[in-house]
Amino acid sequence: MEKTMNPTAALIIIGEEILNGRTKDKNIGYIAEYLTNLGINLREVRVIGDEEAAIVEAVNALRAECNYVFTCGGIGPTHDDITADSIAKAFGVPISENAQAIEMLLERYAPEDLNAGRRRMARIPHGAALIPNSISKAPGFILENVHVMAGVPNIMQVMMDALAPQLAKGQPLHVVTIDTRVGEGTYAEALREIAAQHPTVSIGSYPRFTAQGFATQIIIRGKNLQTCTAAADAVHAMLTNI
C-alpha cells in the first residue's frame, strides 16, 4: 500500500480479568475505530496482566516503536491497580501525589472521604500531564507519548475525547466496502491479480459466518479516492463475470 505519513499507535490493555476471560474487552474495538477515524494507524494491541514487569516491558517496547501508546486499566484505588507506578518505573521517574489530581478528586469527594485508597488515584509520575475524567474525576495522565487511561469503558471514552484534540491527526483513508456471497475461494486468484494491478491501495477479504452461510466483505483502502474507485470497479467487474 501507498506509504502514508499517518501517525502510528499501539494499545496496551492491562487487566488480569481480560486474560482469564472473566471480563470481555470492550475497549480494543472502540479505540481501533476511534484512531482510524483520526487517521492514526493502530499497529499493535497487547493485553497483559497487572504485573509490573509485563507493563514496563510492553510500554518501553511500544513507546519506542509508535508515535503514540495508549493504555487502559489499572489506575483505580485498589491494591491490584499498579499501572501508574509501573509507568513511572518504565520511564525511570519518581511518582507521588499530584496536587492537581487531588483537586480533581475533591470535585467528587468531601475532604473527609478522601481516604488513603482514593488518594492513591492521585499518584502521578513526575512530568506527566493529567487527562480529565468527567465521570468519576480520578484523572488519567500523559507522559511523553504514553496516554494512560481507565479500563472502565465509559471512563476511557471520556478520557479519549479529552486527549484527542492534542493528537497529531493523519489523513483518514478512503474505504470502499463490497459485500458479496461469492465464495472467497472462487475469487481469490482474480482478487490477487487485482491487488497486484492496484499497488497503491490495500485490498482485504473478510469472510464471516451468517445465518445464511458465508458472506464476505472485500474492503479497499487508500489515500486517493480515484485509485480506490478504480480498484473497486475492477472488483465489481470481476465478481460480475466470475
Place this chain on the structure above:
Amino acid sequence: MEKTMNPTAALIIIGEEILNGRTKDKNIGYIAEYLTNLGINLREVRVIGDEEAAIVEAVNALRAECNYVFTCGGIGPTHDDITADSIAKAFGVPISENAQAIEMLLERYAPEDLNAGRRRMARIPHGAALIPNSISKAPGFILENVHVMAGVPNIMQVMMDALAPQLAKGQPLHVVTIDTRVGEGTYAEALREIAAQHPTVSIGSYPRFTAQGFATQIIIRGKNLQTCTAAADAVHAMLTNI
C-alpha cells in the same frame, strides 16, 4: 499468589480488520475463558496486522515464553492471508501443499472446484500436524507449541475443540465472586490488608458502570478451596462492617 505449575499460553490475533476497527474481535474473550477452564494461564494477547515481519516477531517471541501459542486469522485463500507462510518463516521450515489437507478440502469441493485459491489453504509448513475443521474443511495446523487457527469465530471454535484433547491441562482455580455496591475507594485500604493477610490467593477488584451507577466485583482465585473461602469470609466481614 501461590505459584501454580499450570501451563501458560499466549494468543496472537492476526488481522488488519481488527486493528482498523472494522471488525470487532470475538475470539479473545472466548479463548481466554476456554483456556481458563482447562487450567491454562493465558499470559498475553497480541493483535497484529497481516504483515510477515510482525507475525514472525510475535510468534518467535511468544513461543519461547509460553507453553502454548494460539493464533487466529490469516489462513484463508486470498492474497492477504499470509499466516501459514509467515509461521513457516518463523520456524525456518519449508512450506508446500499438504496431501492430507487436499484430502480434507476434497470433502467439501469437487476436484474441478479445487482451484489455485482454494489449494492455497492446503499450504502447510513441513512438520506440522493438521487441525480438522468440521465447518469449512480447510485445516489449521500445529507446529511444535504453536496452534494456528482460523479467524472466523465459529471455525476457530471447532478447531479449538479439536485440538484441546492434546493440550496439557492445569488445575483450574477456585473462584469466589463477591458483588458489591460499596465504592472501591471506600474499601480499597481494607482490601489491601486482606490481600496481604491471604498471600496464597489472588484478589482482584473490578468496577463497572451500570444503569444504577458503579458496581464492583471482588474476585478471589486460588488453588485451595479453604484458603479462598477464608479470604472470602474476610471480605464479607469487611464489607459488612465498613
